[in-house]
Amino acid sequence: MSSEAFTQLVDAHYAALYRFALSLAKNTADAGDLVQQTFFIWATKGHGLRETAKAKSWLFTTLYREFLRGRRRDTRVTSIEDLPPGEADVAAEDVDRVTRMDAAAVVVSLQTVDEVFRAPLTLFYLEDLSYQEIAETLDVPIGTVMSRLSRGKAQLRAALAREEAEGKSKEVPFEGREGRKQA
16 A cells, blocks of 8 residues: 555544544543554555455454453453343433534543443444444444444433533534434
């Protein structure tokens, strides 16, 4: 890969990868390290990718795997089986309230969601990946993605409700995107 092509790849995907890394690592230094490591791996192994159109998915998958590798060194990774039994999915949230929610409050609340749920939520809502792309990125079945999104939304709703009850969030007008892709 030429230096110019590599620069274009970095320019095209750096911001999205950094946002994803920040949502996982919860601090700027570790997020920057994850993104740097991801591009280093691309520079050494990315030429093996047969379809360059899948570079974005490859980069997100690599970043996520590097994050997990680092977490395994530090602590045991929380798994879906560690959840308390009988945790029910919550009904759909009030769309009017959510579309007026302060984006900064949502991002702060997202940081309180369990890590296993935060990654799919970030990929779905912030990076606009489909269920299938998330499943490939996280290397889990699509059913697991749907389950983690559902449980993650429940945790996020609870965190937002706490913020609202404490008076920390403010509502601002927001024009939402129409038509979320599912697969």
